[in-house]
Amino acid sequence: MIENFSAKLVLFIFLNLILSFACADKKEPIKKSDLEIKMDKIAEEYVKLALNIGKYDKDFIDAYYGPPDWKPADDTIVFNNSVYELLNAKADSLLDEMESLGVYNATESEKLRYRYLYKQLLACKTKIFMLNGVTLSFEEEAEALYDCEVPELNEEFFMNTITELEKLLPGKGNITERLQKFKERFRIPEEKLNAVFEAAINECRERTLRNIQLPPNESFTVEYVKNKPWGAYNWYKGNFYSVIQVNTDLPIYIDRAIDLAAHEGYPGHHVYNSLLEWNLYRKNEWVEFSVYVLFSPQSLIAEGTANYGIDVAFPGNERIKFEKEVLFPLAGLSTREAELYYKVLALLKNLSYAGNEAARNFIDGKWSEQQTVEWLIKYNLRSKESAIKFLDFIKQYRTYVINYNVGQDIIKNYIERNGGTENNPKKRWELFKLLLSTPQTPGGLK
Structure with a gap:
């Protein structure tokens, strides 16, 4: 099923609003080690999600040099509705987990890491939409995949x-x-x-x-x-x-x-x-x-x-x-x-x-x-x-x-x-x- 991308753009804007607050300083500090553990877990799942998306688009993964056993099996499954639902649910789950980290104090380095991982996950979610047949405009695609606006020149x-x-x-x-x-x-x-x-x-x-x-x-x-x-x-x-x-x-x-x-x-x-x-x-x-x-x-x-x-x-x-x-x-x-x-x-x-x-x-x-x-x-x-x-x-x-x-x-x-x-x-x-x-x-x- 092809989802309504206009609704997804609203979600995209909403998620970015959350992003600006997610790693703000809080009054009650929480151990940094807890944040590191959670970020590491999400990061591992992000890598595995990206590698799975790469099975359906040969250009999606430009380089990988992580653990060999994280690579998905090289099978011949075509991208279908079941694959879409599985990948999309995983992307949503990881984004939800990222949002939950807003309760933590974070160093500047951790804030950069958070923002990076969040935007990469949004790009993964966008690619999942596109694989499922969603047609994006040039502007929508540029913003969703590359986090930028492109000036229009005459x-x-x-x-x-x-x-x-x-x-x-x-x-x-x-x-x-x-x-x-x-x-x-x-x-x-x-x-x-x-x-x-x-x-x-x-x-x-x-x-x-x-x-x-x-x-x-x-x-x-x-x-x-x-x-x-x-x-x-x-x-x-x-x-x-x-x-x-x-x-x-x-x-x-x-x-x-x-x-x-x-x-x-x-x-x-x-x-x-x-x-x-x-x-x-x-x-x-x-x-x-x-x-x-x-x-x-x-x-x-x-x-x-x-x-x-x-x-x-x-x-x-x-x-x-x-x-x-x-x-x-x-x-x-x-x-x-x-x-x-x-x-x-x-x-x-x-x-x-x-x-x-x-x-x-x-x-x-x-x-x-x-x-x-x-x-x-x-x-x-x-x-x-x-x-x-x-x-x-x-x-x-x-x-x-x-x-x-x-x-x-x-x-x-x-x-x-x-x-x-x-x-x-x-x-x-x-x-x-x-x-x-x-x-x-x-x-x-x-």
């Missing part, structure tokens, strides 16, 4: 940036064609891709190690793959080890070397997952951090820090300087038009939200596949091949696309609002490390 916003690009890249043909032709001058030859990427990784790691202590023996390997809907992916395996896959279906330009090395590796996903495992799962024994639920608020934090981490590692002009002095020569590229290239890239960042609008209208059923591709070509300035690939991503991951830009903006605003500005790199790294090592939710950072 064509005028994007046209202002496109007008500036027209001035930088004059010539024949439309701006999308001229941009693609211009970018081809900065394409990394496939035979040089590995050398360029390794140099970028080494630099990103060195800069990260100056500011963050990493777990012993952490490492990752890089694989080059094809026929994927994404550009790159970090598959975290536990024990501080990742496999990073880079998709070579589409051209990879010189700026993507640092983007991918930092985003997927240092100080991005590899560091984030390693620090969570090291600090929260192993040291604190918080078992909820043995699983990474992809469609959850954790992903907005993960993608946001991974994107913002590029600026943290390379403040000001340091990235441009390194790329021109090291990566351009390794790729066999001329630096003659490098300054123009970086000006173009800076403007293109303003168009990232055009991808959100494409997802919004496609998910809400307002645009066909063709209309979505045409929008991406016109306002995201993608090639047709790239636009089709991005649509494939939307089809598979839906509102997940917001985590990259909305997530980055939330992380950026939080860090800079608290003193982590470009002229205070020490504070910026300090706050960045805090976000990588503690339970955080998007709503808690606003």
Whole structure:
């Protein structure tokens, strides 16, 4: 049976109101050990619930390195009403247990843990609805899964940036064609891709190690793959080890070397997952951090820090300087038009939200596949091949696309609002490390 999601949104708002009071200080202190025991029990059940949901959506569990016997049996049961009722009842039971913890005193760390676990459970409940056939709007899904609101931008916003690009890249043909032709001058030859990427990784790691202590023996390997809907992916395996896959279906330009090395590796996903495992799962024994639920608020934090981490590692002009002095020569590229290239890239960042609008209208059923591709070509300035690939991503991951830009903006605003500005790199790294090592939710950072 498909439930009325409007009623569930009311429940969602109500539960979030409870959340704001649940860990408030009380007059009569109760032993912290009691709270720890109850939270640990709920956390274990959350992990098992998430793993069970993952049986019915292959993308739901991004990583798991907890007790092997917690994994459910690999049977062939299809998602049906009985499965729905069982999973939904479990989610409700755990949320009820979370609400009952409002009688406890809690430290700041425990409050963060509570909020994190609560929002992750709400995402699990939402996913259960969706598996049962509930159709959510773009806005509903983004809020329920990722704990955030997505600003809606019109064509005028994007046209202002496109007008500036027209001035930088004059010539024949439309701006999308001229941009693609211009970018081809900065394409990394496939035979040089590995050398360029390794140099970028080494630099990103060195800069990260100056500011963050990493777990012993952490490492990752890089694989080059094809026929994927994404550009790159970090598959975290536990024990501080990742496999990073880079998709070579589409051209990879010189700026993507640092983007991918930092985003997927240092100080991005590899560091984030390693620090969570090291600090929260192993040291604190918080078992909820043995699983990474992809469609959850954790992903907005993960993608946001991974994107913002590029600026943290390379403040000001340091990235441009390194790329021109090291990566351009390794790729066999001329630096003659490098300054123009970086000006173009800076403007293109303003168009990232055009991808959100494409997802919004496609998910809400307002645009066909063709209309979505045409929008991406016109306002995201993608090639047709790239636009089709991005649509494939939307089809598979839906509102997940917001985590990259909305997530980055939330992380950026939080860090800079608290003193982590470009002229205070020490504070910026300090706050960045805090976000990588503690339970955080998007709503808690606003």
